[in-house]
Amino acid sequence: MYIYLPIAEISMHIGIIIGLGGGVGFLSGLFGVGGGFLMTPLLIFFGVPPAVAVATEANQIVASSVSGVLAHMRRGNVDFKMGGILLVGGVIGSSLGVMLFAFLRELGQIDLVIKLSYVVFLGIVGFLMLLESIRTIARTRKPGARRTKLHQHNWMHGLPFKMRFRRSKLYISALLPLGIGAFVGVLAAIMGVGGGFIMVPAMIYLLGMPTSIVVGTSLFQIIFVTANVTFLQSVQTQTVDFMLAGMLLFGAVIGAQFGTRAGALLRGEQLRGLLALMVLLVCAKLGYDLAVRPDELFAVELLK
Amino acid sequence: MSLVFRHFLATLTLSLGFALMLAGTAAATGRLVADLSQKDFSITTSFHGTDLLLFGAVDGQSGDDLIVVVTGPPTDIAQRRKANRAGIWVNVETNIWKQAPSFYRILSTRPLSAIATPETLAGLSVGTANIRLEITPETAAPNAPKPRRNDYINALQSNMANLGLWPVGNGDVSLAKDALFRARIALPANILSGTYDIRVIHLRDGIAINEDQTSLSVKKGGLSAQIYNLAHKYPALYGIFAIVFAVVAGWLAAAAFRRG
Numbered sequence: 001m002y003i004y005l006p007i008a009e010i011s012m013h014i015g016i017i018i019g020l021g022g023g024v025g026f027l028s029g030l031f032g033v034g035g036g037f038l039m040t041p042l043l044i045f046f047g048v049p050p051a052v053a054v055a056t057e058a059n060q061i062v063a064s065s066v067s068g069v070l071a072h073m074r075r076g077n078v079d080f081k082m083g084g085i086l087l088v089g090g091v092i093g094s095s096l097g098v099m100l101f102a103f104l105r106e107l108g109q110i111d112l113v114i115k116l117s118y119v120v121f122l123g124i125v126g127f128l129m130l131l132e133s134i135r136t137i138a139r140t141r142k143p144g145a146r147r148t149k150l151h152q153h154n155w156m157h158g159l160p161f162k163m164r165f166r167r168s169k170l171y172i173s174a175l176l177p178l179g180i181g182a183f184v185g186v187l188a189a190i191m192g193v194g195g196g197f198i199m200v201p202a203m204i205y206l207l208g209m210p211t212s213i214v215v216g217t218s219l220f221q222i223i224f225v226t227a228n229v230t231f232l233q234s235v236q237t238q239t240v241d242f243m244l245a246g247m248l249l250f251g252a253v254i255g256a257q258f259g260t261r262a263g264a265l266l267r268g269e270q271l272r273g274l275l276a277l278m279v280l281l282v283c284a285k286l287g288y289d290l291a292v293r294p295d296e297l298f299a300v301e302l303l304k
Numbered sequence: 305m306s307l308v309f310r311h312f313l314a315t316l317t318l319s320l321g322f323a324l325m326l327a328g329t330a331a332a333t334g335r336l337v338a339d340l341s342q343k344d345f346s347i348t349t350s351f352h353g354t355d356l357l358l359f360g361a362v363d364g365q366s367g368d369d370l371i372v373v374v375t376g377p378p379t380d381i382a383q384r385r386k387a388n389r390a391g392i393w394v395n396v397e398t399n400i401w402k403q404a405p406s407f408y409r410i411l412s413t414r415p416l417s418a419i420a421t422p423e424t425l426a427g428l429s430v431g432t433a434n435i436r437l438e439i440t441p442e443t444a445a446p447n448a449p450k451p452r453r454n455d456y457i458n459a460l461q462s463n464m465a466n467l468g469l470w471p472v473g474n475g476d477v478s479l480a481k482d483a484l485f486r487a488r489i490a491l492p493a494n495i496l497s498g499t500y501d502i503r504v505i506h507l508r509d510g511i512a513i514n515e516d517q518t519s520l521s522v523k524k525g526g527l528s529a530q531i532y533n534l535a536h537k538y539p540a541l542y543g544i545f546a547i548v549f550a551v552v553a554g555w556l557a558a559a560a561f562r563r564g
Contacts, residue, residue: 002352004493006528007535011352011493059546066554074562108384108398108442116392227547234543238535242546243349243528249550253557290392297387298459299395300467302406303380304496 007241008052009304014247016046021060021251028064028252029259030266031275033200033218035252036061036193037122037282040114048244049301050111054101054192055233056241056248061194061226063249064256065219071260072216079167079213083220085174086181086199090225093185098232101190105237112290117191119287125201126279132205133273140269168209168217176207181221189229194222197279211268334363336514338485338504343518346525353493356520357486358411362506364482369412369419369507372477372487373430376407376469377498382442383460398442401460406496408432408464411475411487420510428505428512432461432470468492497522 004011020042028035036057043053072078104110159173180202184195199218203209209217234240263271338360345354358372381401386393410430412419426434439456464470469492477487489502500520505512524532535542 002350002493004347004349004351004528006349006524006531009494009496059550062547063550063554063557066551067558068554070555070558070562108382108395112392112394223551227550230547230550231540231543234535234546235539238539238542240535240543240546242531242535242542242549245546246549246553249553253554254561257557257561292393293388294386294393296459296463296466297385298456298463299384299386300460300463301382301384302469302496303382303400 003243003247005048005241005244007239008048008056008244010047010049012046012048012244017244017247018251020046021248022255023251025064025252025255026259026262027255027278028196029068029256029261030263031196031200031215031259031271033194033196033275035064036188036195037118037191037197037279039248040192041118041282041286043244048241049239050114051101051105051237051239052241052244054114054190055230055237055239056245057192058188058194058226058229058233059240059242059245060248060252062223062230063245064252065194065223065226067253068256068260069216069219069223071257072219075216077213077216078220079165079209079217080220081163082165082168082170082177082207082209083217085163085177086217087221087224089178089181089183090185090188090195090221091228093182093187094189094225094228095185095232096182097186097189098229098236100186101233102236104190114191115286115290117187119283119290121187121191121198122279122283123287125197126276126283128205129201129272129276130280133269133276136269137273167213168207170208172207180206181225185225185228188222188225189232194226196222197275215263334514336360336362336504336506336516338502338516338518340502340518340520342520344521344523346523347495347497347528348526349528351493351528353495354491356489356491358489358502358504358518359484359486360504360516361484362479362482362514364479364506365508366482367508368479368482369414370477370479370485371413371416371419371428371430371503371505371507372411372475372489373503373505374407374409374411374489375405375501375503377405377496377500378403379406379496380404381406381460381464383439383456383463385459399439399456400442402438402440404437404460405432405435406469406498407491407500408470409475409489411477411489413477413479413485419507420512424510424512430505432464433457468494491522495522497524 001014002011003014024035024039040053040057044050104113159175161174162171163174164171184199188195196218200214203214204211230240341357381404383399383401384395385397387396425431429435461470465472477485479485502518504516506514
């Protein structure tokens with residue numbers, strides 16, 4: 001059965017939409033990432049205009065993150081204080097990101113920036129995660145392997161406005177999560193993602209948060225960042241397709257529940273290794289598309 | 305004879321001649337009447353493209369031809385050209401086709417080349433190359449060579465054809481007993497709402513002898529239209545509504561799974 005999407009102004013099969021939502025939702029629950037970095041390119045692939053895909057995906061991630069964070073909250077895996085500071089940064093960053101998005105769209109370069117951001121950030125994050133998880137897996141298999149320090153002290157620990165985050169067992173400058181939140185917020189708005197795939201590694205490797213509470217805290221702040229993007233895109237560009245988001249989230253919230261359960265069965269390093277492979281795959285695909293001569297050198301867009 | 309009077313006579317003669325010529329054409333060709341199976345329809349949530357039947361009567365002879373031109377509502381079309389810069393393919397220029405038809409389809413009794421000469425078709429403004437589209441540069445690389453119009457219009461035609469909006473090929477018009485004609489007009493799912501003009505041209509021996517016009521009104525309707533209107537008239541409300549819906553849906557799903 002086909003359904004006509006009122007904002008995207010295309011007709012799509014309802015099975016494809018719900019299937020996309022379910023599949024990506026499962027992975028999002030599994031890895032604690034919004035899943036946007038998979039969904040946005042997939043929506044564009046299925047013919048949704050890039051601007052609509054990015055804005056609509058933000059709306060859908062609000063729902064899947066709410067659904068995901070509740071499960072983590074029940075297990076006490078959310079650091080609200082850390083999440084609160086991250087989200088203040090995230091709201092500032094994503095507001096800037098939406099403005100930047102509108103500007104680049106006018107220049108006709110939004111597609112390039114979206115794709116380049118994907119290639120660069122997915123590439124870096126995927127590569128680092130893969131290395132780390134391989135190292136961890138190798139180490140756990142070796143009996144009597146030595147334990148490394150929880151985290152090293154460096155310049156970041158000299159920053160002012162130090163705060164104690166009890167749940168994260170950290171005493172660090174508030175500027176760190178604020179800056180990370182802002183940076184990921186900009187990317188979230190431009191790439192149509194929640195930013196979990198950058199936020200999660202940043203929390204683990206830069207902030208040194210315990211892995212167990214990283215996913216829940218990331219989901220918590222993503223809710224607010226993507227809600228902010230949804231609102232700003234609705235007002236500025238009218239590109240949030242409520243009907244598309246509604247059907248995607250129907251699939252996604254169900255998928256995310258299964259994903260969260262499946263995630264409990266896997267070890268942290270295994271999860272990160274799998275996520276890394278998936279991230280690198282998307283990165284490679286987009287990089288390939290940028291480097292290879294396109295079939296059509298010209299492209300058109302109807303400016304309604 | 306004064307100059308003014310001579311001028312008046314000349315004008316009168318010309319006008320009379322023109323009127324006689326018009327009367328002659330009408331007498332020679334008789335009637336052409338076209339109509340659509342549906343004069344309007346709505347793009348609702350279940351819309352997945354539609355088929356319309358164009359039908360009518362013509363006072364024709366053996367060997368006559370009909371050309372049907374369907375033109376969708378005009379819209380600006382941004383055309384971007386990619387080039388390799390530092391190893392990656394990027395958009396290097398943007399041109400805007402001003403008020404180009406969002407949909408364009410030609411149907412005919414025989415292939416166009418068999419019906420009339422390219423000059424005749426150009427004179428009749430039949431074909432996207434013949435409708436005087438205006439292109440204006442939006443952004444271009446400094447010192448870029450001037451766009452070669454033919455390249456750009458060919459690319460536009462090809463891109464629009466791929467989108468299904470300027471489909472090419474021999475759309476069939478069947479003409480029965482040189483009098484009754486019918487044609488199926490297929491409209492894809494990605495058409496814009498607005499007024500669609502349908503021209504029917506009657507040709508004999510490669511020359512247009514009569515023409516009729518009808519139109520089709522496409523509107524957004526139902527839930528689809530309501531969502532669209534809400535998004536454009538009350539964008540802030542729409543944004544808040546979308547967020548609240550997402551939060552409630554996410555919470556409901558989590559609650560449902562917790563019990564289950």
